[in-house]
Amino acid sequence: GIQVEQSPPDLILQEGANSTLRCNFSDSVNNLQWFHQNPWGQLINLFYIPSGTKQNGRLSATTVATERYSLLYISSSQTTDSGVYFCAVELFSSYKLIFGSGTRLLVRP
Amino acid sequence: DTAVSQTPKYLVTQMGNDKSIKCEQNLGHDTMYWYKQDSKKFLKIMFSYNNKELIINETVPNRFSPKSPDKAHLNLHINSLELGDSAVYFCASSQGTMGTEAFFGQGTRLTVV
Numbered sequence: 001g002i003q004v005e006q007s008p009p010d011l012i013l014q015e016g017a018n019s020t021l022r023c024n025f026s027d028s029v030n031n032l033q034w035f036h037q038n039p040w041g042q043l044i045n046l047f048y049i050p051s052g053t054k055q056n057g058r059l060s061a062t063t064v065a066t067e068r069y070s071l072l073y074i075s076s077s078q079t080t081d082s083g084v085y086f087c088a089v090e091l092f093s094s095y096k097l098i099f100g101s102g103t104r105l106l107v108r109p
Numbered sequence: 110d111t112a113v114s115q116t117p118k119y120l121v122t123q124m125g126n127d128k129s130i131k132c133e134q135n136l137g138h139d140t141m142y143w144y145k146q147d148s149k150k151f152l153k154i155m156f157s158y159n160n161k162e163l164i165i166n167e168t169v170p171n172r173f174s175p176k177s178p179d180k181a182h183l184n185l186h187i188n189s190l191e192l193g194d195s196a197v198y199f200c201a202s203s204q205g206t207m208g209t210e211a212f213f214g215q216g217t218r219l220t221v222v
Contacts, residue, residue: 048210
C-alpha cells in the first residue's frame with residue numbers, strides 16, 4: 001500500500017524560529033491535508049492542498065504532486081504551535097485518508 | 110456551532126462491557142468516517158459511510174458495529190470491550206466520497222480497565 005512518511009519525527013524550536021515539515025508519499029493522490037493535533041488532542045485542519053501553494057497567516061504549504069511530496073512552513077513559531085502535525089493523503093478511488101506518523105513539535109518560550 | 114461533534118469525550122469502562130460513541134455533523138456532508146488513534150498517535154481508518162451506506166470496513170473486528178440512522182449521524186457501538194480497544198476514536202465527515210476535505214470531531218478517549 002501507499003507509504004506516507006513525515007520528517008522530522010521530532011522538532012524542538014525556540015519561539016520565533018522558522019521550520020519546514022516534509023511529507024513524502026509513494027503514489028498518486030487526489031487529496032492531501034495537513035492537520036495540527038494540539039495538546040488537548042483536537043485535530044485541526046490546516047490545509048487542504050492536493051497541489052499548489054496556500055498560505056494562512058504564519059503557515060503556508062506547498063504540494064508538488066508530480067514529485068509526491070508536500071511541505072508545511074511555520075514562520076515565527078509560537079508556543080501555541082506545539083503539538084503533532086499530521087499529513088494525510090487519499091488515493092484515487094480509496095474513500096479514506098491515510099495518515100503519516102506525524103511530526104511532534106515543541107516550541108519553547 | 111460545532112461542525113462535527115462526538116459524545117462522550119471520555120469513556121472509562123470495564124472489560125466485557127458494551128458501549129456506544131455518538132457522532133453528529135452539521136456541515137451537510139454525505140460521507141462520515143470513524144478513525145482510531147492508538148497510543149503511539151497513529152491514526153487509521155475504521156469505517157466509511159456514504160449516504161448511510163457502508164463503503165469501507167477496514168478489517169475491524171465485528172465487535173465494532175457502526176450505525177448511520179441518517180446522513181448527519183454515525184454512531185459506533187462496541188461489544189465485549191477488550192483492553193486493546195483503549196484508544197482515541199475520531200469521527201469525521203466530508204462532502205462526497207473522494208478527494209474532498211475531511212473535518213474531524215474532538216475525539217473520544219476510551220479507556221478499558
